[in-house]
Amino acid sequence: MFDYKLGLDFAIKQDENDPSASYKNQFHIPKDKHGNDLIYMTGNSLGLQPKNTKSYINQELEDWANLGVEGHTEAKNPWLPYHEFLTESMAKIVGAKPIEVVVMNTLTTNLHLMMVSFYKPTKTRYKILIEADAFPSDKYAVESQLRHHGFDDKEGLILWKPREGEELVNYADLEAILETQGNEIALIMVGGLNYYTGQYFDLKRITTLGHKYGCMVGFDCAHAAGNVPLNLHDSGADFAVWCTYKYLNSGPGSLGGCFVHERHAYNKNLNRFTGWWSHNKQTRFNMRDEFDQLPGAEGWQLSNPPILSMAAIRASLDIFNTVGFETLVEKSKKLTGYFEFLLKALGEDTIRIITPNHPNERGCQLSIQVKNANKTLHNKLTEAGVISDWREPDVIRCAPTPLYNSFQDVYYLVERLKTILNA
Structure with a gap:
């Protein structure tokens, strides 16, 4: 098990020590209308485009x-x-x-x-x-x-x-x-x-x-x-x-x-x-x-x-x-575990994770239910710059994909979710 900590400093340190962190730069990251990178958590629906794809085609x-x-x-x-x-x-x-x-x-x-x-x-x-x-x-x-x-x-x-x-x-x-x-x-x-x-x-x-x-x-x-x-x-x-x-x-x-x-x-x-x-x-x-x-x-x-x-x-x-699949699987477990840790810190009376909690029984996806929430919550999360996936009747799926998602992506996703819930 990994020793996770709250706070942005922990996420920054993890990204600095991640040997595969640079691969995020090899992907086109969608941007909002102001030109800022969106937090893209739907690789379980459609993966992002590698920058080398155009030259191959x-x-x-x-x-x-x-x-x-x-x-x-x-x-x-x-x-x-x-x-x-x-x-x-x-x-x-x-x-x-x-x-x-x-x-x-x-x-x-x-x-x-x-x-x-x-x-x-x-x-x-x-x-x-x-x-x-x-x-x-x-x-x-x-x-x-x-x-x-x-x-x-x-x-x-x-x-x-x-x-x-x-x-x-x-x-x-x-x-x-x-x-x-x-x-x-x-x-x-x-x-x-x-x-x-x-x-x-x-x-x-x-x-x-x-x-x-x-x-x-x-x-x-x-x-x-x-x-x-x-x-x-x-x-x-x-x-x-x-x-x-x-x-x-x-x-x-x-x-x-x-x-x-x-x-x-x-x-x-x-x-x-x-x-x-x-x-x-x-x-x-x-x-x-x-x-x-x-x-x-x-x-x-x-x-x-x-x-x-x-x-x-x-x-x-x-x-x-180039990166090695084993390296990605290792990062995936750590990144998804960090996501789980931050969500649980919001209070398990508010957030319910229906995905298995054992790292060997899941991939890089967490399916979450928020108490008394409907699709409005998902829409607000989208407006806040997080691309996630809504599935009826009440589940938001988020997939922190190790090739192009960072620990800071996960940190800021949960911070934005916290802001919406507190509002």
């Missing part, structure tokens, strides 16, 4: 302008293998082997592609288990899969719910569900980190439990990738998907990532949708050859990728490579 625009179609092979960063430039860096961030990872499509598209392969319902085993307050897109996606296979989307959906009066889900309850219904569940598909509460799940524990009862297990890691150590390979999960526009700072609507465990890498009998980019690279452009599937996660690709989006991802991943 401009390189591809220049090669397109100067080379046309020849850019596929002659560009400074040839476009044909461009996704391969991202694989190793992305694999490090999510804790996987390169053969298990590919950057492609967008988040929910990848989720559907994974369910084509790993949701294999039968008349007796067809149900899908998700956490009760999953991100809405996940719920919509799994419901549509149930309907697609001819099942009732309410009867076939099992919700892992928090206990009465609680916000966080309990593993004992998951075990109880599987003990009674495990032989009916075809797929467990939960978020790696819950978007609302900030609860970071034990992926290995869930996977081991699911596999014990014969279920396939996958994770939506949208709020976890680039935030917490996922260790996807060691978790044993069958698959995982994530986006890159939150903690991975690749820009709105940018491409997603996909993990398929190594044990499935050479299984050509798995049902899947295919396209020419999942075909053998050596013969892909022969055009008339019979389909020859690539091994590993690459074998789930469909189309040639959008290079400009990948250039933005590469710009961000290069920063992660």
Whole structure:
């Protein structure tokens, strides 16, 4: 545990001693109408733009302008293998082997592609288990899969719910569900980190439990990738998907990532949708050859990728490579703990934090409830120069992101909140 102290001097000293503090200068920080930096705490929704992104994209625009179609092979960063430039860096961030990872499509598209392969319902085993307050897109996606296979989307959906009066889900309850219904569940598909509460799940524990009862297990890691150590390979999960526009700072609507465990890498009998980019690279452009599937996660690709989006991802991943993900995780725990310390100093009768208090059970997000407050409080916080995120019915989500948030950012956020509450 860290020894936190009140007062601005402590925050200044922490920033001075932070080896990664200078990386904030590598990001564009939004400003208010007076030109002052805003306190940006919504990297869990959209990460800030790295200053190097423009040059990475401009390189591809220049090669397109100067080379046309020849850019596929002659560009400074040839476009044909461009996704391969991202694989190793992305694999490090999510804790996987390169053969298990590919950057492609967008988040929910990848989720559907994974369910084509790993949701294999039968008349007796067809149900899908998700956490009760999953991100809405996940719920919509799994419901549509149930309907697609001819099942009732309410009867076939099992919700892992928090206990009465609680916000966080309990593993004992998951075990109880599987003990009674495990032989009916075809797929467990939960978020790696819950978007609302900030609860970071034990992926290995869930996977081991699911596999014990014969279920396939996958994770939506949208709020976890680039935030917490996922260790996807060691978790044993069958698959995982994530986006890159939150903690991975690749820009709105940018491409997603996909993990398929190594044990499935050479299984050509798995049902899947295919396209020419999942075909053998050596013969892909022969055009008339019979389909020859690539091994590993690459074998789930469909189309040639959008290079400009990948250039933005590469710009961000290069920063992660330089600073080191382990360094960011360490700072994240300290920074989020400091945020928690300051909020609790306001009085726990006023502020309630629904995110787990153990650093290993959360990332760099705290979801807070303020007694007798509504969205007006969030609006006042925005007017005070703090960009946070409101979620109905009564939660403000703040994510002190270690790449571009400082201890002083956290200090001033809480000071402004205190001023609003006192008023």
